[in-house]
Amino acid sequence: MSILAKEKVEFRDARDHLAGVIREGGAFVPFGNGTSRIGRAQGVDLKAPDEAWDYDPSALTLTVAAGVSVETVERILAEENQRLAFEPPQMSGLLQRAGTPTIGGMVAGNLSGPRRVAVGACRDFCLGVEFIDGRGQVIKNGGRVMKNVTGLDLVKLMAGSHGTLGLITEVSLKVQPIPEVTATLELHGLSDGDAIRAMSAALGGPFDVTGAAHLREEADGTPAKTLIRLEGFESSVKARAAKVQALLSEFGESYVNWNEAETQDVWADIRDVKRFWKGLDDVWRVSVKPSEAVAAVEAVRPKDVIYDWGGNRLWLLTEQGTDVRAHLPSGHATLIRAEDETKRRLGVFPPQSPAIERISAGLRQKFDPEGKFNPGMMG
Amino acid sequence: MDMPAPQAEILARKPELIRRLQQVLPKDAVIDAPEELRAYECDALTAYRCAPLAAVLPATTEEVAGVLRICHDMGVPVVPRGSGTSLAGGALPTGDSVILGVARLRDVIEVNYPDRYIRVQTGMTNLAVTGAVESDGFFYAPDPSSQLACAIAGNIAMNSGGAHCLKYGVTTNNLLGVTMVMADGEVVEIGGAEMEAAGLDLLALICGSEGQLGVVTEATLRILPKPEGARPVLLAFDSNEVAGACVADIIRAGLMPVAIEFMDRPIIRATEDFAKAGYPDCEALLIVEAEGSEAEISDQLARIIEIAKRHKPVEIRESQSAEESGRIWLGRKSAFGAMGQMGDYICLDGTIPVGQLPYVLKRIAELSEQHGHMVGNVFHAGDGNMHPLILFNANQPGQLESAEAMGAEILKLCVEAGGCLTGEHGVGVEKRDLMGHQFAPADLEAQMAVKDVFDPNWLLNPAKVFPLDASAGRRAAE
Numbered sequence: 030m031s032i033l034a035k036e037k038v039e040f041r042d043a044r045d046h047l048a049g050v051i052r053e054g055g056a057f058v059p060f061g062n063g064t065s066r067i068g069r070a071q072g073v074d075l076k077a078p079d080e081a082w083d084y085d086p087s088a089l090t091l092t093v094a095a096g097v098s099v100e101t102v103e104r105i106l107a108e109e110n111q112r113l114a115f116e117p118p119q120m121s122g123l124l125q126r127a128g129t130p131t132i133g134g135m136v137a138g139n140l141s142g143p144r145r146v147a148v149g150a151c152r153d154f155c156l157g158v159e160f161i162d163g164r165g166q167v168i169k170n171g172g173r174v175m176k177n178v179t180g181l182d183l184v185k186l187m188a189g190s191h192g193t194l195g196l197i198t199e200v201s202l203k204v205q206p207i208p209e210v211t212a213t214l215e216l217h218g219l220s221d222g223d224a225i226r227a228m229s230a231a232l233g234g235p236f237d238v239t240g241a242a243h244l245r246e247e248a249d250g251t252p253a254k255t256l257i258r259l260e261g262f263e264s265s266v267k268a269r270a271a272k273v274q275a276l277l278s279e280f281g282e283s284y285v286n287w288n289e290a291e292t293q294d295v296w297a298d299i300r301d302v303k304r305f306w307k308g309l310d311d312v313w314r315v316s317v318k319p320s321e322a323v324a325a326v327e328a329v330r331p332k333d334v335i336y337d338w339g340g341n342r343l344w345l346l347t348e349q350g351t352d353v354r355a356h357l358p359s360g361h362a363t364l365i366r367a368e369d370e371t372k373r374r375l376g377v378f379p380p381q382s383p384a385i386e387r388i389s390a391g392l393r394q395k396f397d398p399e400g401k402f403n404p405g406m407m408g
Numbered sequence: 409m410d411m412p413a414p415q416a417e418i419l420a421r422k423p424e425l426i427r428r429l430q431q432v433l434p435k436d437a438v439i440d441a442p443e444e445l446r447a448y449e450c451d452a453l454t455a456y457r458c459a460p461l462a463a464v465l466p467a468t469t470e471e472v473a474g475v476l477r478i479c480h481d482m483g484v485p486v487v488p489r490g491s492g493t494s495l496a497g498g499a500l501p502t503g504d505s506v507i508l509g510v511a512r513l514r515d516v517i518e519v520n521y522p523d524r525y526i527r528v529q530t531g532m533t534n535l536a537v538t539g540a541v542e543s544d545g546f547f548y549a550p551d552p553s554s555q556l557a558c559a560i561a562g563n564i565a566m567n568s569g570g571a572h573c574l575k576y577g578v579t580t581n582n583l584l585g586v587t588m589v590m591a592d593g594e595v596v597e598i599g600g601a602e603m604e605a606a607g608l609d610l611l612a613l614i615c616g617s618e619g620q621l622g623v624v625t626e627a628t629l630r631i632l633p634k635p636e637g638a639r640p641v642l643l644a645f646d647s648n649e650v651a652g653a654c655v656a657d658i659i660r661a662g663l664m665p666v667a668i669e670f671m672d673r674p675i676i677r678a679t680e681d682f683a684k685a686g687y688p689d690c691e692a693l694l695i696v697e698a699e700g701s702e703a704e705i706s707d708q709l710a711r712i713i714e715i716a717k718r719h720k721p722v723e724i725r726e727s728q729s730a731e732e733s734g735r736i737w738l739g740r741k742s743a744f745g746a747m748g749q750m751g752d753y754i755c756l757d758g759t760i761p762v763g764q765l766p767y768v769l770k771r772i773a774e775l776s777e778q779h780g781h782m783v784g785n786v787f788h789a790g791d792g793n794m795h796p797l798i799l800f801n802a803n804q805p806g807q808l809e810s811a812e813a814m815g816a817e818i819l820k821l822c823v824e825a826g827g828c829l830t831g832e833h834g835v836g837v838e839k840r841d842l843m844g845h846q847f848a849p850a851d852l853e854a855q856m857a858v859k860d861v862f863d864p865n866w867l868l869n870p871a872k873v874f875p876l877d878a879s880a881g882r883r884a885a886e
Contacts (some may be wrong), residue, residue, distance in 0.1 A: 034626045065748045087656035087794070088762040110662060145603070150610060153581045166850045174759040175791035176578065176831035178567045178616045179839070179846055181855040182602065185580070185612030194608075206662030235545075235633045235700070262711075317604040318523045341603040361606040379606040382595040389608045391861035395853070 052165030064121040095133025114205035116142030139189030142300035152188035157201035165398030208260040241339040317360030414503035432474030453497040460501035467512040475592030488619040490562025496836030505807035529630035530561035549576035567616030567833035574790040587626035587811030619869035621862035644723040652765035668790035675784035682746035685739030759831035793831035
């Protein structure tokens, strides 16, 4: 059963046309609008008409053509007071590119923002996918219901595959209501180590923390800030904020910012890594256990760092050409922004064990036997 | 339901197989006496039984690897088994297979509160994982109703859910990493303790793969701080449509209760006779649970009740104490037992878009009439995961077949309504032959191609998930 309504037939035609081109030997390097692409591939842009979706607010599900912009989707969701809970980042600022990200690119990159620490990643909100494989076949997996264990989960496999397994043409997403109130609790002047301990304490209690980030002191003297986000109904957020303040009293005085607009901006900046937009230094994204985050940063000695997800995700700003992986004692690092030469030399994606490399290569061979999609993208 | 005939040449090599298995396992970990193998001839889908060639109970990853190396070398199929609670026949043996049970893999390997994870051997039960961290204020979120008995290995294989996944997600959303033994005995580490793994999302493939891709021996699971408390409200309605509309309104209002359970009249009556929970005699009941601090619960329940009132419920019963909560949950929790008292039953678990609830319930009632089997519906309404229970009499010839035929009709209905065959029980053998209703040949081919990569000889959990005709070429190539 087609999940897009009839008037979206135009995109369906485009999809079938693309499938035909691929069957006849055409190669594609899909990258949405290219705003979030971090690999070295170049390629084409897959656009869909801006009304290609099927949205059921009372079921919290949305099916949408891959070429629709994330911005458009967020707008139609907001009209129903709903949102993409995993808070997809706009990578274009950091990558110094123009354009707006597409849903297909967001899913292909499994892009998630600060709220991922509480609600899960983009992949956790992907319910269904349709894609064209390397043989030009249209494949569907998953569906548009919340719970589905029918067969193998290719939906999450496609999420985060950076377009190396196929051309995503449509996805179904789980959405969430926008809470009544958002507030941010701030602690000032903490060391990195204390900030990690404070964030772990907050995340380890029953407070439904939906963001935990730490920013170091800035060059202009703005003090280090540790930020804890709380969302929900007003009375509940107030009660939880008081509890978190009490819990974190050993780390000094804390402030709760109730200004909705300011809070939105603060978290959007962390989400989009705005602190590192300017300049030409390299930017690495590191995944590490929070308890090992400070040791990782001390070993790498970056010029600056943003701790997100309570220290599970680090953004490192490093001197051009620095091999962060050579210093990293644990976790794994992805090279997000660097000169092409550096990306070639160090590799964008972290190396994997031989067994995992073999399985991954095996999957790519099955889905795209002739290497038509983003060859060399993920190693 | 067909199963492939056991391969005579494997049966003939049983003595050699047992001898080799005994070389890598303690003596009592290799079971080959027919009377002892009877314990492994079925799982919770008891309508289908077949004794395996042998059963093994390894206690370490190395022992699992040893077993798989031998079976791979000899071309013997392996059926991984958690605690045997699958309702879909996920652990049903074939006559020429070795059952690989994880019952002796029961250790907690690491508990890490600052980083909020636990690493366990996968033979641990679901409830024991929560038990290991509960006193420190944490819990493991997926809570299938078999949680007292079911193993983490089976939870991962079936991507198990539970009543509270509306808020916390299912197994795949709570699994960080695994140690897995491949079909040829190679041990691989996938994911880790970090929130995000590098490379392709292989963890997502493993989770819910029903033992088709490997045997998971250790798992790193996300643990969460326990909420301060939880309390339900019971809402009674005089029609399924109205109850369904109330569910939709609760969700639309931005309330995210941890559970919304739905029971229809046949189930309400059955549980009243059985458990005497004191439910009102009505067409449809909702149990909606809120959690958090006492003030948060009161506030949430008040909002839920306000929405419910717009739908003119015949009764509202807000729990005020642990005892009242227990009574409200009593009927729901004894629903399966109550139906079991009335006869044998088949439990389905198709999922539908929430908006289709009234239509699907109406069609199920019509099918019930048509096929002459009573059906009770009790399910997770917030996520559309239905659980129709079809009653039949196993001692009466033809009844099982007729109940199964009706079950197949209901599952096709779920797919037609925009849903799927199974929301949390898995495909196993039970829904294997219906896969063609949900997937086109190319869709199934893509899934089977994944198995080709992990298990090129198709030795793991044979004749499950994929329709036999679709997998015939691959199985013949063994």
